[in-house]
Amino acid sequence: xxxxxxxxxxxxxxxxxxxxxxxxxxxxxxxxxxxxxxxxxxxxxxxxxxxxxxxxxxxxxxxxxxxxxxxxxxxxxxxxxxxxxxxxxxxxxxxxxxxxxxxxxxxxxxxxxxxxxxxxxxxxxxxxxxxxxxxxxxxxxxxxxxxxxxxxxxxxxxxxxxxxxxxxxxxxxxxxxxxxxxxxxxxxxxxxxxxxxxxxxxxxxxxxxxxxxxxxxxxxxxxxxxxxxxxxxxxxxxxxxxxxxxxxxxxxxxxxxxxxxxxxxxxxxxxxxxxxxxxxxxxxxxxxxxxxxxxx
Amino acid sequence: xxxxxxxxxxxxxxxxxxxxxxxxxxxxxxxxxxxxxxxxxxxxxxxxxxxxxxxxxxxxxxxxxxxxxxxxxxxxxxxxxxxxxxxxxxxxxxxxxxxxxxxxxxxxxxxxxxxxxxxxxxxxxxxxxxxxxxxxxxxxxxxxxxxxxxxxxxxxxxxxxxxxxxxxxxxxxxxxxxxxxxxxxxxxxxxxxxxxxxxxxxxxxxxxxxxxxxxxxxxxxxxxxxxxxxxxxxxxxxxxxxxxxxxxxxxxxxxxxxxxxxxxxxxxxxxxxxxxxxxx
Numbered sequence: 166x167x168x169x170x171x172x173x174x175x176x177x178x179x180x181x182x183x184x185x186x187x188x189x190x191x192x193x194x195x196x197x198x199x200x201x202x203x204x205x206x207x208x209x210x211x212x213x214x215x216x217x218x219x220x221x222x223x224x225x226x227x228x229x230x231x232x233x234x235x236x237x238x239x240x241x242x243x244x245x246x247x248x249x250x251x252x253x254x255x256x257x258x259x260x261x262x263x264x265x266x267x268x269x270x271x272x273x274x275x276x277x278x279x280x281x282x283x284x285x286x287x288x289x290x291x292x293x294x295x296x297x298x299x300x301x302x303x304x305x306x307x308x309x310x311x312x313x314x315x316x317x318x319x320x321x322x323x324x325x326x327x328x329x330x331x332x333x334x335x336x337x338x339x340x341x342x343x344x345x346x347x348x349x350x351x352x353x354x355x356x357x358x359x360x361x362x363x364x365x366x367x368x369x370x371x372x373x374x375x376x377x378x379x380x381x382x383x384x385x386x387x388x389x390x391x392x393x394x395x396x397x398x399x400x401x402x403x404x405x406x407x408x409x410x411x412x413x414x415x416x417x418x419x420x421x422x423x424x425x426x427x428x429x430x431x432x433x434x435x436x437x438x439x440x441x442x443x444x445x446x447x448x449x450x451x452x453x454x455x456x457x458x459x460x461x
Numbered sequence: 462x463x464x465x466x467x468x469x470x471x472x473x474x475x476x477x478x479x480x481x482x483x484x485x486x487x488x489x490x491x492x493x494x495x496x497x498x499x500x501x502x503x504x505x506x507x508x509x510x511x512x513x514x515x516x517x518x519x520x521x522x523x524x525x526x527x528x529x530x531x532x533x534x535x536x537x538x539x540x541x542x543x544x545x546x547x548x549x550x551x552x553x554x555x556x557x558x559x560x561x562x563x564x565x566x567x568x569x570x571x572x573x574x575x576x577x578x579x580x581x582x583x584x585x586x587x588x589x590x591x592x593x594x595x596x597x598x599x600x601x602x603x604x605x606x607x608x609x610x611x612x613x614x615x616x617x618x619x620x621x622x623x624x625x626x627x628x629x630x631x632x633x634x635x636x637x638x639x640x641x642x643x644x645x646x647x648x649x650x651x652x653x654x655x656x657x658x659x660x661x662x663x664x665x666x667x668x669x670x671x672x673x674x675x676x677x678x679x680x681x682x683x684x685x686x687x688x689x690x691x692x693x694x695x696x697x698x699x700x701x702x703x704x705x706x707x708x709x710x711x712x713x714x715x716x717x718x719x720x721x722x723x724x725x726x727x728x729x730x731x732x733x734x735x736x737x738x739x740x741x
Binding site: 179180181182183184187208209210212215230231249251252253267268270271272273274277278309311312313314316317344345346347348349352366367368369370371373374377378380381384398399402423425428431432434 | 469470471472473476499501502504507540542543561562563564565568569600602603604605606607612629630631632633634635637641653654655658659662665666669670683684685707710711713714715716
């Protein structure tokens with residue numbers, strides 16, 4: 166039962182990109198007085214390490230699947246592979262065929278049916294993952310290879326590792342920086358979590374995307390809280406967000422002002438709450454207090 | 462000409478660039494199609510306000526086992542790379558949400574016991590926004606895979622002088638699916654440490670795909686000069702810079718287009734297009 170785990174998982178997502186997830190996570194992990202494990206699950210555009218300055222303790226490669234490639238000398242040019250490939254990854258080249266790495270989904274159908282046994286089908290490294298120490302606690306993070314697949318699997322691996330560390334070292338909270346969108350890396354980030362905190366912005370795009378990602382969390386029966394970043398950019402849309410939250414039963418954990426301090430802190434390589442006293446730092450503290458209350 | 466607008470980091474201004482380009486170019490007598498490939502969170506419609514005339518549901522073919530015909534040989538489980546079909550002692554379990562639709566299981570089944578049925582991916586919506594042909598994909602909430610919907614969407618793009626592919630953020634398979642057909646990619650970034658970090662990843666991505674590209678710096682007067690210096694070192698053309706003006710952000714928040722709110726920007730988007738043409 167989730168409630169009997171010795172740790173809780175908080176996932177910060179957004180739907181829309183650029184709302185301030187990573188900036189907020191950096192501040193929240195700085196504020197957490199009980200120790201936490203941090204997981205950067207935005208694996209194809211990971212940025213949290215730029216603030217947390219991790220010291221890598223452990224690293225390993227990640228293989229999420231296989232890739233097919235045609236051995237040119239053996240290819241007779243029959244085209245059976247291209248006929249069968251459902252992903253448009255096989256293209257003619259001269260008299261023979263070639264598989265586009267960026268299109269191959271690793272299903273193995275071409276290799277299975279090639280009459281010349283001319284297709285090599287084997288495991289590939291999709292990326293690398295790391296366990297590091299930071300001033301805010303252990304960080305589990307990764308680098309997905311460019312144009313690679315299986316981001317969901319890599320996210321699952323990171324979460325599993327974070328849980329292992331939480332259990333072994335007695336951390337009470339796992340804080341997960343999620344990816345934008347609603348696809349497989351996001352789903353892999355939120356399933357089974359105790360609470361999802363959606364960082365949104367008061368724009369019509371932000372509102373639209375909030376509805377979708379909120380629905381996704383509901384689909385997986387994860388409780389939702391909302392934080393409205395840059396709220397004073399458009400107070401009408403801020404009101405629309407609070408109305409939506411109220412209708413959906415999502416707690417609004419706080420509102421953060423639109424302020425250049427976010428960028429200044431980022432450029433300085435620290436979280437907003439570490440950058441010094443500011444109104445925004447107070448607002449973030451208030452968000453964290455609300456999250457802690459919701460968690461309890 | 463197909464121009465893809467991508468980025469590594471989310472929220473840099475892809476949709477802003479894409480829809481404003483579409484508006485300006487369609488006014489200049491070009492035939493323009495705007496394609497919203499960010500099927501997880503499509504936002505273009507908020508600004509273009511299209512009349513949707515066609516909604517087409519999209520599916521991934523997933524296996525359905527005919528228990529009468531199945532002899533439990535296990536061949537389907539052998540070929541499946543995704544653990545989506547698992548032969549057991551007296552039954553075959555199917556996990557349709559894991560299936561990539563490769564068709565392998567139905568091809569190898571010696572008893573023809575596997576039919577393919579559709580797992581709903583979402584919908585493709587077509588319409589018009591003034592002179593602009595509009596098409597977007599909308600992923601079903603709970604569906605993990607966006608590339609198959611993006612590929613279906615790309616097949617349905619109507620013929621046009623100019624096709625603008627508004628892509629999802631990131632550097633992995635959804636973006637690849639969206640930008641692959643492009644003649645030119647515009648990478649939108651912001652001059653911050655996160656922006657630079659993700660821009661480098663995006664540059665690696667377009668170089669891997671061997672696509673011509675240029676950079677657009679949004680909110681160019683905040684942050685620091687590291688993005689500018691990176692582009693100079695890498696000899697990457699910066700095709701447009703937009704300053705960090707609150708009124709631009711406020712207009713965006715209301716669903717208003719940049720060129721509507723600040724008509725002086727129209728010329729800049731025309732220039733951007735001219736640079737794209739030269740880039741080829």
